[in-house]
Amino acid sequence: MNSSIVMFSGLKKALLTNLPRHRRWLSVVATVSLFPLFVSVAPASAFPSFVLIRRQDYRNCTQQLTEAGLSIELATQGCGMAARPRNMGYCVTQMQKNVAALPVEQILGSCLQVRRPDELANCVVNINRNVTASDPLNVLDSCRRSVLPENLSYCVVGMVEANTNLAVDQLLRTCLTPPENVVELQKEDSIELKLDTPAQ
Numbered sequence: 001m002n003s004s005i006v007m008f009s010g011l012k013k014a015l016l017t018n019l020p021r022h023r024r025w026l027s028v029v030a031t032v033s034l035f036p037l038f039v040s041v042a043p044a045s046a047f048p049s050f051v052l053i054r055r056q057d058y059r060n061c062t063q064q065l066t067e068a069g070l071s072i073e074l075a076t077q078g079c080g081m082a083a084r085p086r087n088m089g090y091c092v093t094q095m096q097k098n099v100a101a102l103p104v105e106q107i108l109g110s111c112l113q114v115r116r117p118d119e120l121a122n123c124v125v126n127i128n129r130n131v132t133a134s135d136p137l138n139v140l141d142s143c144r145r146s147v148l149p150e151n152l153s154y155c156v157v158g159m160v161e162a163n164t165n166l167a168v169d170q171l172l173r174t175c176l177t178p179p180e181n182v183v184e185l186q187k188e189d190s191i192e193l194k195l196d197t198p199a200q
Helices: 003-018 021-038 055-067 072-081 085-098 104-112 117-130 136-145 149-161 168-176
Strands: none
Touching: 055 072, 055 085, 072 085, 072 104, 085 104, 085 117, 104 117, 104 136, 117 136, 117 149, 136 149, 136 168, 149 168
């Protein structure tokens, strides 16, 4: 057991046994208020670092985008506008390496429009790897419009593996449609209430 907790328990016991009964409630309040003094505080090094963006992220992002074929101007603008430059570099390079039919400028534009660019890249690459008849541009647009891009790719690939014989475009629309748009709720007929009010 922690030594500070043992010390606190001993102090509490001593106060409770040496005071009259009618004053013991006051000692309990006092010991509870002193508890933080006996609890050791963990050093700052014990907590994880909350630094999310570093200068290396911008450097690596710019290098990755230029190596993917973007001009210096587009690469610096893309990395500068990104909330997470590390994810931006991943988004562009993953799609540029694995989906040859997509223009790199269009990839950059899509990566800038989403909150999770890394998931966007995973969605596009996953569908194009596992679905042979997919249209890369339609896949990119569908993944971009999805709130959870990786889930969209799981949905499409899973249904293809189930031998549904449905077109990929239809599966993309099905998996992209939110559940609330699938079920049409029928409104109940409103009931008009007629209250008999006494004559004045």
